[in-house]
Each structure stands twice: as structure tokens, then as C-alpha cells.
Amino acid sequence: MAAQLSANNFNQKAINGEEPSDYDDHQAMAEEKKGEGFAVEEPNNEECAVERVDRLSKTVTEFQEHLRERVSYYLGYPANHNCEHYLALSTLLQFNINNVGDPFKESDHGLHSKKFEVGVLDWFAQLWGIDKDEYWGYVTNGGTEGNLHGILMGRELLPNGILYTSQESHYSMFKIARMYRMDCETIASLATGKMDCNDLRDKLLINKDRPAIININIGTTFKGATDDLDLVVQTLEDCGFSRDQFYIHCDAAISGFVVPFLKQAPKFTFKKPIGSVSISGHKFLGCPMPCGVLLTRKRYIDILSTSIEYIATVDTTIAGSRNGHSPIFLWYVLNIKGQKGLEEDVEKCLINSRYLRDRLKKAGINSMLNEMSITVVFERPPDSEFIRHWQLQCLGNMAHVVIMPHVTVEMLDHFLYDLLQKRNIWYGKLQLAPLLAKDIGICNCVCSVHA
Numbered sequence: 262m263a264a265q266l267s268a269n270n271f272n273q274k275a276i277n278g279e280e281p282s283d284y285d286d287h288q289a290m291a292e293e294k295k296g297e298g299f300a301v302e303e304p305n306n307e308e309c310a311v312e313r314v315d316r317l318s319k320t321v322t323e324f325q326e327h328l329r330e331r332v333s334y335y336l337g338y339p340a341n342h343n344c345e346h347y348l349a350l351s352t353l354l355q356f357n358i359n360n361v362g363d364p365f366k367e368s369d370h371g372l373h374s375k376k377f378e379v380g381v382l383d384w385f386a387q388l389w390g391i392d393k394d395e396y397w398g399y400v401t402n403g404g405t406e407g408n409l410h411g412i413l414m415g416r417e418l419l420p421n422g423i424l425y426t427s428q429e430s431h432y433s434m435f436k437i438a439r440m441y442r443m444d445c446e447t448i449a450s451l452a453t454g455k456m457d458c459n460d461l462r463d464k465l466l467i468n469k470d471r472p473a474i475i476n477i478n479i480g481t482t483f484k485g486a487t488d489d490l491d492l493v494v495q496t497l498e499d500c501g502f503s504r505d506q507f508y509i510h511c512d513a514a515i516s517g518f519v520v521p522f523l524k525q526a527p528k529f530t531f532k533k534p535i536g537s538v539s540i541s542g543h544k545f546l547g548c549p550m551p552c553g554v555l556l557t558r559k560r561y562i563d564i565l566s567t568s569i570e571y572i573a574t575v576d577t578t579i580a581g582s583r584n585g586h587s588p589i590f591l592w593y594v595l596n597i598k599g600q601k602g603l604e605e606d607v608e609k610c611l612i613n614s615r616y617l618r619d620r621l622k623k624a625g626i627n628s629m630l631n632e633m634s635i636t637v638v639f640e641r642p643p644d645s646e647f648i649r650h651w652q653l654q655c656l657g658n659m660a661h662v663v664i665m666p667h668v669t670v671e672m673l674d675h676f677l678y679d680l681l682q683k684r685n686i687w688y689g690k691l692q693l694a695p696l697l698a699k700d701i702g703i704c705n706c707v708c709s710v711h712a
């Protein structure tokens with residue numbers, strides 16, 4: 262029978278009671294090879310150009326094999342590694358493509374992919390329920406840049422506004438508050454990871470004399486929770502905030518490709534009073550370089566628009582010079598997949614998420630899976646090499662697996678077999694389970710107190 266194990270005892274057992282890991286030799290070899298062959302060397306006159314290229318190609322090939330091996334154990338980070346179809350675009354790497362400036366404005370820089378970019382933005386605008394003539398957006402270098410732009414928009418529209426964001430928000434939110442020197446109120450979260458709207462109400466009432474800039478999470482970083490947009494809006498209105506006194510940004514980096522395809526899910530749309538949304542392109546879509554999409558309302562963008570003479574266009578973005586390959590890659594995969602293909606990917610990931618959650622519970626392991634989520638949270642393994650091997654993300658006493666489209670049932674079975682074998686080493690025959698009720702809720706804790 263499982264017994265309660267305190268966090269301190271749990272961590273102490275990891276330090277003192279753990280037998281050598283199967284991965285120790287692998288790690289030792291990796292440490293020995295660290296840096297070998299990767300120093301930048303000046304061309305050697307005694308080495309002909311062909312030999313030099315062959316040597317460099319050998320290093321790259323070996324690194325490719327390393328990546329292929331690590332992908333087989335890639336479970337904890339929210340990135341899709343089904344990327345083979347992008348090889349068709351490799352010939353574009355011979356061009357330096359720069360989408361400098363506003364995607365809807367021409368410039369005298371001819372090597373850009375803005376037509377592809379606008380095509381991608383139109384697709385996302387349709388997905389998020391805003392007409393072509395009412396939205397503005399651009400392809401970013403990732404979710405953080407989208408958050409930077411969205412919160413900047415809110416601050417420029419409401420200069421005296423306070424940023425409200427839950428404790429489960431991505432770390433970029435708190436970095437943005439520091440960068441923009443904004444007052445920031447951290448809102449408590451429920452055990453599920455959702456924003457606690459009772460705490461939001463209390464803090465809004467304390468600051469009734471100042472506008473509110475609210476960050477809504479559509480898939481929190483660690484627990485995959487989705488904040489209740491309708492309840493947040495209702496809370497703002499109940500506290501006396503009119504529509505011109507608040508701005509809502511949606512951080513949809515993780516679940517921006519999940520929630521829109523769920524028929525029973527609450528709708529996140531510009532038909533509701535949101536001001537902007539940021540979605541990652543390298544996560545669920547699997548674009549092989551970090552990128553994302555920022556959408557906002559067209560009527561807001563003039564406040565950030567600046568005409569730049571030497572690039573002969575208008576600058577409205579955070580980055581200025583922007584990766585011109587990313588929009589082409591996004592355009593390509595959206596045409597390959599289509600909405601039907603994405604719906605199938607979402608359904609597969611949801612099924613596999615429930616499969617992992619159910620198998621963990623059956624094995625007597627603390628675990629949690631939020632509704633509308635593909636992130637399975639469970640007790641943190643007390644073995645750093647196991648965590649490294651499976652590339653798990655950890656927070657306190659918790660770890661998680663993010664079920665991306667590349668994650669198969671076979672991968673999950675391999676992971677589960679490895680985990681259960683290691684638990685015999687970590688906890689012995691009693692299979693002690695740590696107390697995680699505070700982290701994931703009493704209903705998900707399987708310790709002796711709550712089982």
C-alpha cells in the first residue's frame with residue numbers, strides 16, 4: 262500500500278537511497294565528448310577545401326545522429342518533432358530572406374516572404390474569428406515576442422494600467438513587467454493551474470482607480486490549464502471596469518492549436534473583448550525554428566506605427582528584421598495539414614494524454630490531466646539522470662510530459678516501463694508515493710492520506 266512521503270524525505274531519498282542509474286555511463290561519455298570537434302578553427306593551409314568540408318560534414322552528420330537519438334526520448338517539452346515534411350523547403354536556405362517591417366507594407370527590400378506571411382495571418386484570423394479588415398498581426402520569433410507585443414499594446418492603450426497575470430503564467434510575463442516597468446499583480450491559481458478569479462476580484466477592487474491589463478493563459482506552462490475568459494470578463498464588469506478600462510491579452514503558446522479544435526470547449530475569439538493573442542509555431546505545428554504568430558485589432562496598431570525612411574516602410578513589430586523563412590514553413594505545414602489534419606492531431610494527442618494519465622494512476626502514481634489539455638503532470642522522479650534522459654520538465658515536486666504529435670503510444674509504453682522499473686529502486690517494495698495534494702489537488706493524490 263502506498264504511504265505518505267514528505268517532500269523533504271522524498272528529496273533525501275533521491276540523494277542517499279538511489280542506486281546507480283542506467284544512464285550514468287551515457288552521461289559520463291557525453292561529458293567526455295563535450296566540446297570535442299566543436300571549436301571554431303581557422304582553415305588550415307595544409308588541408309584542402311574538400312577535406313575541410315568533409316571533416317565539417319562528418320561533425321554535422323554525427324550531431325544529426327545525436328539529435329535523432331534524443332528525439333526518441335523527447336517527452337517533457339512542448340515541441341512537435343514530426344518535421345520530415347519540411348525537408349522539401351531546404352533549397353530555400355540558399356537565400357537570406359528578411360521580412361523587415363510591417364508585413365502588410367511593401368519596402369525596397371526585395372528578398373522577403375510577406376505574401377506567405379499574410380496568407381498565414383489570414384488563416385489564423387479566421388481561426389480566431391476576426392475579419393481580414395479588422396485584424397493586424399505578424400509572424401514573430403516565438404511566444405515571448407508575441408507576449409511582448411501584446412502587453413506593449415495594452416500598456417500603450419492604457420498607460421496607467423496594472424498587469425494582472427496568474428502565478429502559473431509563463432516566466433516571460435514577469436520579465437515583461439520588469440522590462441516595461443509596469444506594476445504587476447500576481448494572481449493566485451487553483452490546484453488545476455487556472456487563475457483564481459476570487460483573488461483577481463479582490464485585487465481589482467483594491468486598484469479600482471487604475472485600468473487593468475489582463476493576461477489570460479490558454480494552456481499554462483506547467484499544468485496546461487486554460488483560464489476562464491468569460492469568468493474573467495464577468496469579474497472585470499462586476500468590479501466596475503468598463504470595456505475602455507481593460508485590455509486582455511491571451512497567451513496561447515501551448516494550447517492555441519488545441520482548444521480551437523475542441524467542439525465542447527469554451528470559444529476563444531475576437532468576438533469577445535480580447536485585444537491580442539500570441540501562439541507558438543514551433544510547438545504543436547512543429548516548425549523547426551522558434552516562431553509564432555501575434556494577432557491584434559487593426560485599430561490599435563497605429564499607436565505603435567513608425568515610418569522608417571531607410572527601409573522605406575513602416576515598423577510596427579518588436580524585432581524589426583524578422584526571419585523570412587518562418588512564414589514559408591508555417592504556410593507550408595498549414596497547407597499540408599489543413600484544419601482536418603490538425604483536428605486529427607489534436608484528437609490523437611488527447612487520446613494519448615488520457616492513456617498516459619490512466620496508466621500512471623493504475624500504477625499508483627500521483628498524476629493529473631486538465632480538461633482540454635495535453636500536459637500530464639505527475640510526481641517528480643528523484644533521479645536527475647532519468648529526468649535528463651527523458652527530457653522532463655520539473656517544478657518543485659512535480660514533473661510533466663507534454664503529448665505532442667510526435668509522441669506515440671510505443672514511446673509512452675517505453676517511458677512507463679522505465680519509470681516503473683526505476684521506482685523499485687527509488688522507493689523499494691513499499692512503492693512510497695510523495696504527498697502531492699497541494700500541487701495537483703486531493704482528487705489526484707494517491708498517497709496513503711488521500712488514496
